[in-house]
Structure formats: structure tokens, C-alpha cells
Amino acid sequence: MKTEIEELLRKKEIKITANRILILELLLNTPHSLSIATIEKALPWADRATIFRTLKTFEKKALLHAVKDDDKPIKYAICSDACEVNYHKIHPHFHCDTCGNTFCLYDYDFRLPKLPDNYTADKYSLVINGICSNCQKHNI
Ligand SMILES: [Zn+2]
Ligand SMILES: [Zn+2]
Structure with missing residues (x-):
């Protein structure tokens, strides 16, 4: 997993740091978008400013995008492979x-x-609002 993540950072021309690897790993391993507060909780040793800067860098390099649902604060999710700096595949x-x-x-x-x-x-x-597959399973 580590080398895959480093590979991805290299491909997007992002300098590799330990925190960047960990934040990217967390985003890749989570099936839904994450807020800064959630990332902070998962990586308690990383300070909020570092997390914020990392997310901004990733966003600029088309590695992740802000998810505009009705929730505040904003959440972030990994971009699809098709996304590039000047082109985001809309989904x-x-x-x-x-x-x-x-x-x-x-x-x-x-x-x-x-x-x-x-x-x-x-x-x-x-x-689209509704009930995700995971919650449907728990409802039965
Ligand atoms: Zn998305
Ligand atoms: Zn759910």
C-alpha cells in the first residue's frame, strides 16, 4: 500500500512526506468523504494546519475534491483516476x-x-439523498 501511495503522489507531482502518505492512505481506505475534523481524529498527532494545507495541496493537484453536500464543514474525497488539474470528471x-x-x-x-x-x-x-447500502443492511 505504501509504495502505491508514494507512486500516486509522484504521479501527481506532490512532494512525499510522512503526513501526506498517512492522510492519503486514510482517504483511500475510507469509502466516503471525510471532514478535516474526522481526519484530525484519525491522525491525532498531525495538527489541523498541516492537515488543512495537505488537503489544499491535494485539491490543487486533482487528487481530491471538496464534496458539496448540505453538511458543514466541507468534506473531501479522492478524485477519480480521470481527474486532472484542469479537468474534473463530474460525478x-x-x-x-x-x-x-x-x-x-x-x-x-x-x-x-x-x-x-x-x-x-x-x-x-x-x-442524491437516501440510505446507503451499509445502513440498509443494518435495517433488515
Ligand atoms: Zn466525489
Ligand atoms: Zn449510511
Whole structure:
């Protein structure tokens, strides 16, 4: 796993540090997006400023993206392989109303509907609310 992570950092031209490896490992091993506070809890020795800077660096290099669900604070998730610095593959997000986690639906394409004339879109996102597969299992 370590070498894979180092490989990924190298590919995205991010300098390898111990904290960056650990933060990336945590994000890769979590199936849903994470807030800074959650990352802080998982890596108690890393201070918040370091975590924040690392996430910003990863975001700039298209390694992760901010997930815009209705929750505050913002959560972050790993980008899909198709993402590059100037191109992010748009995918919907699924917010589970039971556990509160938000998942990236990378394989589900979604396109911006045709806009009225003279409207240009800068950003758009789709959040689907419901119950995730994990919570469904516990409900039965
Ligand atoms: Zn859930
Ligand atoms: Zn996502």
C-alpha cells in the first residue's frame, strides 16, 4: 500500500512526506468523504494546519475534491483516476440520511441540462439523498 501511495503522489507531482502518505492512505481506505475534523481524529498527532494545507495541496493537484453536500464543514474525497488539474470528471454524490456519510458515485455520469441562452455554468453538482447500502443492511 505504501509504495502505491508514494507512486500516486509522484504521479501527481506532490512532494512525499510522512503526513501526506498517512492522510492519503486514510482517504483511500475510507469509502466516503471525510471532514478535516474526522481526519484530525484519525491522525491525532498531525495538527489541523498541516492537515488543512495537505488537503489544499491535494485539491490543487486533482487528487481530491471538496464534496458539496448540505453538511458543514466541507468534506473531501479522492478524485477519480480521470481527474486532472484542469479537468474534473463530474460525478453525483450520495448522501446517506442515516449515517450522514457522503459517497462519490464515480461511475455514474451526469451531464448539465441545456441552459437557457446567455446562461453559463461555472460549477454544478448533484447530491442524491437516501440510505446507503451499509445502513440498509443494518435495517433488515
Ligand atoms: Zn449510511
Ligand atoms: Zn466525489
